[in-house]
Amino acid sequence: MMQNMDEQLKQMEQEEQELWFSSFTNETALALGLAVVKEARQNGKRITVDVTRAGQRLFLHAMEGTSVENEDWIRRKNNVSNYFGTSSWHTACRLRSEGLTMEEKHGLPVADYVGAGGAFPLIVRGEGQIGTVTVSGLPDQEDHDLLVSVLRRFLSQQ
Template identity: 40%
Template structure:
């Protein structure tokens, strides 16, 4: 466990991702919003030639899915596992994993969840609507977990800024 100052890397990550979730709150989330956010993610991934799959859900309904060249069915399985973590905990899959590690625990060993169904790896982020709470998730799979997370946050940040105007 690496320490910088008084915080471990995971403690800093918990603080950072918690702040992202507090900032990235939407006024609403419709089918059209899912299409716009998903299209933005696909556009970013295509520009960078990223081999990712993208999934957006509101509740149990899949509103958007795309698989770019280089992605595979394995990415869809990772999407499902990361998304289930968001559904269960109401927080980013990266945040959940970091919280376990910051407490000196391991999600895989200590969550008591079926690891074939749950993965606390970065890439799935809760869709939070103001005055409502978590209504769904946006998930990317195909890159290292922090890169999956960063791509989602980048797109969601641009989307949230656009939806406030």
């Protein structure tokens, strides 16, 4: 089990090193957000998706069957990704492997930070992390995998 977790953590580190943008504009945010919605639709999933750059929300779409709670999950996942500079699922898994909560290890309140999958850092070469792309509505791993799959395809077409 632990080996499996170690492999998963390594894989997530790899994703964060590979899934970088050469540039990122408001148009990029729109295209990325729509790509996430399209992928969810094709898989029969209902999600809320958010793309935020430097604190400004550039894209938000809530599919039928989602609720305002999904937006609060997004806010808390974004806080985690912005604080740690990793995907929220990466941080959640690392803490779980240590048997600790975010509050215990880092003093971060659960009202504002959640150890759950779904936020991924938007990293631009030469700039670093500029924001987040975030999904809420599926189980942790599925939120994360949906984003990674869309980011891989999206970036390969850039």
